[in-house]
Amino acid sequence: MTSTYRPNESKREEFRRYLEKGGVVDAVTRALVALYEEAEKPNNATEFVRRFMGASGPDSAEIETIKTELMAVREKFDELVRENEILKEKLQKYENGERGQ
Template sequence: MTSTYRPNESKREEFRRYLEKGGVVDAITRALVALYEEAEKPNNAAEFVRRFMGATGPDTAEMETIKNELMVTREKYEELLRENETLKEKLQKYEGGQ
């Protein structure tokens, strides 16, 4: 049982050293300290950490707005496609009649 435990432990240790060497541990620690020191804790701690660490991109509320806008845009697109087909049919009737 020890032989199966040791490789896992050495892999964990190797991974820990990798994270430390890459500055990941320090970056996460700084983000967590900043969150701890916030006077008013944010509703979404994970979002705070992402933003603190420089993640660029929309937050959850912005994503919801973007999704809704996309849905409305898709509906409008489908409506315009149907209208376009109707107009093409009408145009063919008038052009074909001449």
């Protein structure tokens, strides 16, 4: 039984050394300590850690705002496409009427 357990332990130890060597353990530890020391805990701890570790990109609130704006722009676009079709039809009728006279 111990022989099947040891390879897993060996792989875990190897992975742990890999994370330590790459500075991952220190970076995660610093992020967690900073979160612990925050006087007012953020609503989204994951977002805090992401930002602390230097991840760029919009946060959850920014993503929601962008999604809302995108939906509004799509609605306006659809409205303008419909208006454009109506105006094309009116223009076609007008041009056909002009030629008929």
